[in-house]
Amino acid sequence: MTAVRDVAAPPRPPALPRLPRLSRLPRLPRSGRVADALACGTYLAAALLLYRGLWAGGPAGRYLVDSGQDQRQWEWFFAVTARAVAHGENPLTTTLQNHPDGVNLMANTSMPGLSIPLAPITWLFGPSATWAVVLTLGLAATAAAWYYLISRHLVASRPAAALGGAFCAFAPPMVSHANAHPNLAVLFVLPLIIDRLIRVAGGRRPIRDGVLLGLLTTYQIFLGEEALLLAATGIALFAPTYACVAPGAARAALPHLARGVGVGAALCGVLVAYPLWWQFTGPQSYTNLLHGPAGNDLAALTAYADRSLAGDIDVSARLSMNRTEENAFFGWPLLVLAVAITVALWRTALTKALAAVLVGAALFSLGPEIIVDGEATGIFGPWKLLGQLPLYESVLESRFTMVCVPVLGILLALGAQAAGRAGDRRIRLLWFVVVVQALLPLLPQPLATAPREPTPAFFADGTWRRFTGPGRAIVTVPLPDPGDARALTWQVDAGLGFPLAEGYFVGPFGPDRLGGYGAVTRATSQLLREVRDGGVVPEVSDADRAQARADLAFWRADAVVLGPHDRQEALRGTLDRLLGPGVPIGGVWLWDVRAGGAAGAG
Template sequence: MSVATPTASADPPATPEGAPSRLAQWRWHLSVTALALALAVWITWPLWTDPYRQALTQNAGDQAFFEWLLGYGVHLLRAGGDPFFSQLLNAPLGVNLAANTSITVYIILFAPISWLLGPQISFVLILTLNLAAAAVVWYAFLLRHVTPVPAAAAVGGLFAGFAPGFVSHANGHLNWSAGWVAPAVLWWVLRLREPGRWLRNGAVLGLLLAIGFSIAAEGLFFTALASAVFLITWACARVHADEVRAAAAPLLKGLAVAAVVAGLLLAYPLYMHFAGPQSFSGTGFNQRRFVEDVVSTFAWSSGSLAGHAHLGSSFLAPNDTEQTSFFGLPLVVLVVVALGRLWRAAKPGRRATLRALMVVGAVFTVLSWGPRLQFLEIETPIPLPYAALAHLPLFDSALPARFALVVAGVIAVVLALAAERALTRTRRSSTWAVAFVVALVPLLPMPLQTMRRAPEPEFIASGDWQRYVPDGGVLSALPFAINTSPDAQRWQAYTLARGGPQFRIPDGYFLGPGGQNGTGQIGAPWRHTDWLFFRAARYGFVTRIDDYDRAQARADFAYWDVRAVFLPAEITGPDGMLFRSATEIAATDLLGPPEHVDDVLLWRIRPGVDPVTDGF
């Protein structure tokens, strides 16, 4: 079905008078691709300037996690293993990667680059290509199914690919920045209605679903939900009764084939996700905190041109990475006016499509508000529909604010239709041009903010660590790895990418069990020694170490089976460098004088030594 002209045919919408020739269309395709790539490089340029030493200011922890996954991809190809479970993190229990954003396809596909140039290069390359591909695939989808006018499709596609929410998620999220997954899946969902091709189309859709699940499972869930809402609303329009009957058989057959193909490909990862070791229900994030404020839809994000001009309202978001709507008042007004004009000029078939679009936009806007209405950072007692959904499977693992990302796709379709109308009608075209400029220019994405991060120690890069820890032994930098101090996980990631002997680490930044009422949480449940080093590094807190601390440390080290810990010259934190001197004082007081090895301080852990009588 085409948004522009609902029909049972697979042919694209009829080309209006004045549409470009095939050669001119290819020029448009290449121009849009070049512009999308240029914008993506512009956004990620601060990382490209020094990918080995630059970290995302807003989300250094997520960057480290995805770099670890990319290093793990090299390890899988060289040494084998389970793509969906690893014992290398969270010793001795391991981590269920299927229950995390494991981007399995990416870590395998980009393994050669991770091995040759390092996970740091793979990370920024994937991030850049994600943003560019999202705009290009949306452009192609809109040109195929919404409007035959390339300029109109370009407006919608570039907005969808670089919408404020997706640029915001470019702060570390290789899963959510993959905005190309949604239009690719939608493309083949619409193709399922083609008579006589249900087997091929269903198989391709099943493959896309498996790929989408491995890259952005939460986004795939949103796409499926939005497709269902749109198709049900659209099919309920009586004007489409004949088309619905004609498309029902191939659509249902294609969906059955897609379910079989996706089910076969995803049987093991789905088992691991829901019932495998170290699996959990829910999420480690508060669903009442990660919601959209009602006002945020009318505000500008900090990552936009308006935000850089100090017109943004990032305080309305739970954090800078979750500014998922922030469309700005001018764009909201433009979309409302455009819908009104399109509705008045539309025939019954087009009105049914516009109605379905509006329903999807309204449903996902309300879902993004979460369980209770929030207005100007104040949670009101007004309950919302998400309160009834929050404990259902899949919904319990989603963050409500992210539902607003679907609204960006709805806006992209409306912008494409409005731009087509403005470009194919000379009347008031200048007025529409001004409206588009006023609405979209403030949303122009700006480069990501970065900071300097600690360089990889020579102790790790040279492989000297192997003199102190056997292959498969447990080694960690101080403080132990978590999202606010991810260096220990980074050093392991870079070792994994080189191949050869490996070490395991305690803790790590991941989602695992341990939360309240059986839900997940960020990282492993904290032990006494975790807190001792965390408060020293994060807050510079130095306290006198007593025999109780030493006894607890001995128990914790025995639980982890740690053979050695080390302290580099610098420690990366969420906002810059952490308190390295305080960490050294705490470690020396607890473990005794360190050894100087290469560019780190090293403490060997002696198994079986009584901490009270013999110390460390």
């Protein structure tokens, strides 16, 4: 077999076998540059169309409906990181949530690789603008990066590469995470890492390429460690399969890989040593994040996602955790097409290795026990063993179908090129019809948005400053948690001028420091959550009042604030019984709990 070569490089020793006649691609002509620009422009237009509701009227006034509370959390991450940069503070930690214990930002998905360099956007236009920019440009950049990898190493046809790149960024799992999880949707660095691995294997400049590999891997760690783990698992499935079917190429590449990857790993290890130490052993670190069984239902592989053109909300709701975790939903026509492409191109080592990744990742995604249309089969999947390993125990196993996304995109590109080279027009026509049938139902609809709720004037106009001293917290009711994080937006709109009690983040629970969502609740916050959920004012005892005073002292609170809420009357009645009568001010109810405060003295 021939070798994988860089499009602009002269011939070099064989590295990774590829399809025939693709190892000596010419230097990129002007027409190729035009094609590249057209592809990237199309990807950006597609991303803008996907997020048109977010940009309409300005991101500050719109909210992605299916993001739940995650958009509030991400905007808070962007805001608090920008504040840390502006004040020269440690961007890996903060006490602005979960006061006074704080939050380990490195142990959360704060994406410092983007939140730090984009801090000027946050300063000038606010975190909602940063959120919109990250999602829109990030998704377009992800498509462009996969297009670059496919066009430079796998196919000569620019249209075929463009098709593959588009699928890699706009496939149903990607669109699902594009509602709420930029760490799993903004993946433009991963194709660049793979590109550098291929170059290292080629052996032309393994040390230089190894250094770049280390820098790219470091950057990806600051964008999303889970995505890097998923990609590394896919590479771990690809490499041994490739070595088995192309042992000669593997032996030729091994010395170069040993040198280049060794250099990259050493460099990356030095650069991330302190941040990872902080993440795993620093304040508010945790050991692992346990989710429980979260595998894909086998039926989800052939179904359609809610936001796909052929989606059915009832089906997707039944087969997924929520709209941000529709991690399969490829539709049966695409899977049949992928099998057909694999069979047609089975002679190549690349196709065989891709098939191994596709099957392996899909099996991992099914979880410890195979579920078919909601029914347990009693058949154990490979995740039962893999999920026990360090790091993997913190991953939602259903997300392993995201490893399948670029594999399917590459297979589509390979199939498109093979069909385009076919001499028989009937084959090209058949390919066009089949691809349309497979991909048209998967086309994403624009993501749903809604107007934001206005921030109460108490926070927006600075009234809060009259009731809170430096370093003292405001207790918002209900206290922020994964179910209701509106207080994070109020705090951001107040300029992050005060810390909040509790919050929405990942932190440690119990003596074993197991990771969980939100803060360790105290008795008073738990009581208020029960009122929020049930709408009933409870009997309040002297012991409850004493506990409330103790909890407020722990939080170092100067004020308790009840904002607009569906259960406002029940919550207000409970707080009146706990703290005395509150006063209305700036669109909220206030209990001034400072010594000698004007409200809440009873």
